[in-house]
Amino acid sequence: MKKHLIRILGIIILWLIAVGVFQTHKPLPEGVDYSGEERPTASGDVNFLYDLTYEKDGAMVHEQHIFDRVFTHIRGAEKYILIDMFLFNSYLGNANSNFRSLSQELVEHLIDAKKRNPAIRIDVITDPINTVYGGAVSPEMEKLKKHGINVITTDLKPLRDSNPLYSALWRTFIQWFGNSPGGWLPHPFSRSEPDVSLRGYLELINFKANHRKIFMADTGDSYVSVIMSANPHDASSFHSNVAMEVRGAIALDLYNMEKGVASFSHGQLSQTGIIESPETEKALLVQALTEQAIYRSIINEINITTSGDNISIAMFYLSERDIINALKDAADRAVNIRMILDPNKDAFGYKKTGIPNRPVAHELSSRTKGKISVRWYNTMGEQFHSKLIFITHGGESMVILGSANFTRRNLRNYNLELDVMVKGNKGNQVFKDADNYFNRIWENQKGIYTTDYVAYQDDSFFKMIIYALQERLGLSSF
Numbered sequence: 001m002k003k004h005l006i007r008i009l010g011i012i013i014l015w016l017i018a019v020g021v022f023q024t025h026k027p028l029p030e031g032v033d034y035s036g037e038e039r040p041t042a043s044g045d046v047n048f049l050y051d052l053t054y055e056k057d058g059a060m061v062h063e064q065h066i067f068d069r070v071f072t073h074i075r076g077a078e079k080y081i082l083i084d085m086f087l088f089n090s091y092l093g094n095a096n097s098n099f100r101s102l103s104q105e106l107v108e109h110l111i112d113a114k115k116r117n118p119a120i121r122i123d124v125i126t127d128p129i130n131t132v133y134g135g136a137v138s139p140e141m142e143k144l145k146k147h148g149i150n151v152i153t154t155d156l157k158p159l160r161d162s163n164p165l166y167s168a169l170w171r172t173f174i175q176w177f178g179n180s181p182g183g184w185l186p187h188p189f190s191r192s193e194p195d196v197s198l199r200g201y202l203e204l205i206n207f208k209a210n211h212r213k214i215f216m217a218d219t220g221d222s223y224v225s226v227i228m229s230a231n232p233h234d235a236s237s238f239h240s241n242v243a244m245e246v247r248g249a250i251a252l253d254l255y256n257m258e259k260g261v262a263s264f265s266h267g268q269l270s271q272t273g274i275i276e277s278p279e280t281e282k283a284l285l286v287q288a289l290t291e292q293a294i295y296r297s298i299i300n301e302i303n304i305t306t307s308g309d310n311i312s313i314a315m316f317y318l319s320e321r322d323i324i325n326a327l328k329d330a331a332d333r334a335v336n337i338r339m340i341l342d343p344n345k346d347a348f349g350y351k352k353t354g355i356p357n358r359p360v361a362h363e364l365s366s367r368t369k370g371k372i373s374v375r376w377y378n379t380m381g382e383q384f385h386s387k388l389i390f391i392t393h394g395g396e397s398m399v400i401l402g403s404a405n406f407t408r409r410n411l412r413n414y415n416l417e418l419d420v421m422v423k424g425n426k427g428n429q430v431f432k433d434a435d436n437y438f439n440r441i442w443e444n445q446k447g448i449y450t451t452d453y454v455a456y457q458d459d460s461f462f463k464m465i466i467y468a469l470q471e472r473l474g475l476s477s478f
Helices: 002-025 066-076 102-114 140-145 164-177 197-203 250-264 294-304 321-332 357-367 429-442 461-473
Strands: 039-043 044-057 059-063 080-085 119-128 150-153 213-218 224-227 241-247 284-290 310-315 336-341 372-375 387-393 396-402 418-423 450-452
Touching: 002 164, 039 250, 044 066, 066 102, 066 164, 066 213, 066 224, 066 241, 080 102, 080 250, 102 119, 102 140, 119 140, 119 250, 140 150, 140 418, 164 197, 224 250, 224 396, 224 418, 241 396, 241 418, 241 429, 250 284, 250 418, 284 294, 284 336, 294 321, 294 396, 310 429, 321 336, 321 357, 321 372, 336 429, 357 372, 357 461, 387 429, 396 429, 418 429
Parallel strands: 080 119, 119 150, 310 336, 336 372
Antiparallel strands: 039 284, 044 059, 044 241, 080 213, 213 224, 224 241, 284 418, 310 387, 372 450, 387 396, 396 418
């Protein structure tokens, strides 16, 4: 009997190992790890946008541009709107209720667009986190559906697993039970919502997401796209974020990227009349990137920098080892590197430990003997949620920004992510705007945005080990 039990246990362990290995290396769904065309674009058709929360004269200031611009474009759309958003809900976590109702504003604008013109086609793709993976009802999604808007909830199962130690167990024993609203456990994202099932929690700790944040709409005879780090999420409404607004044929690439997500999620995007504009000599090159294509572009752009070049990074999470090593190598080449990081201390009313940014900042600062300069964003309950790298190499500049944090999960084909890369002469206005944004918060111009590195300096060896294990094994949400 004992031998049989040992044999059964051995088979189960081998099976779990096989499931874990396969699910972390299986073929990707079509449209994942995608590089769009390099689109020649006029300088005036690319605009850098941002949201900032900061302190001025003892008062909190919320300077917001991103969703206000999105709402303007919704009001002007005549034929088609496409949205893919990760957090699209009013859940507040443990925070108070003093937030902008971004989720409801977006819902109302989309419904108003449909009422003005019933023929307009609107596609909304979102992540199942908004329904606690089927364990709750999303009032936002239900309202959109009621008004004839096509809502597609991403099926995360075709994606690779980033934390095989847990996901192998989940795929083998748990996923088959599905999920449905109701249960006996408190809602994980809201104190006021009905209870949810254990099944929702068990899928939540898979740590997998459609993390993209994009908007696209027609402008009559053309299209405008906004690629951003911001979510239409009430408790995130005062986060600091960045975005790029781009007019022109990059919309075709975004449509094709999202078409793949809709397809493997058992949905279908509306047919559109997006056409590819002829290539002409224009000032900027704009390229849409997803998943590991973002990683490859970042690594390449860091590695070609030489002495005297400048790298500026504004980042919510930084933990990807190849990027960290590439930055240390660039510092050794006398590249000027400045980083503004979130201190990783706040999350919707809950306190965090400073992982991964504080141990990573310690490593970068100490290993380069201070050649890499770090400042912390002075968050006061909100988050510095930007995801941006800005490089000037000789007379050329390059910006990559969007949904992707610089982490293994965001950049190694586990999460769904979408960024945009803009290249051109450093004198272009979009690069001046990005540079002014960075310098403004680095130097605390007309407000208090950032604080010195020593404010959150943390050389804890224990935290370094925890961060390294979490990054390697996928046992965290970053």
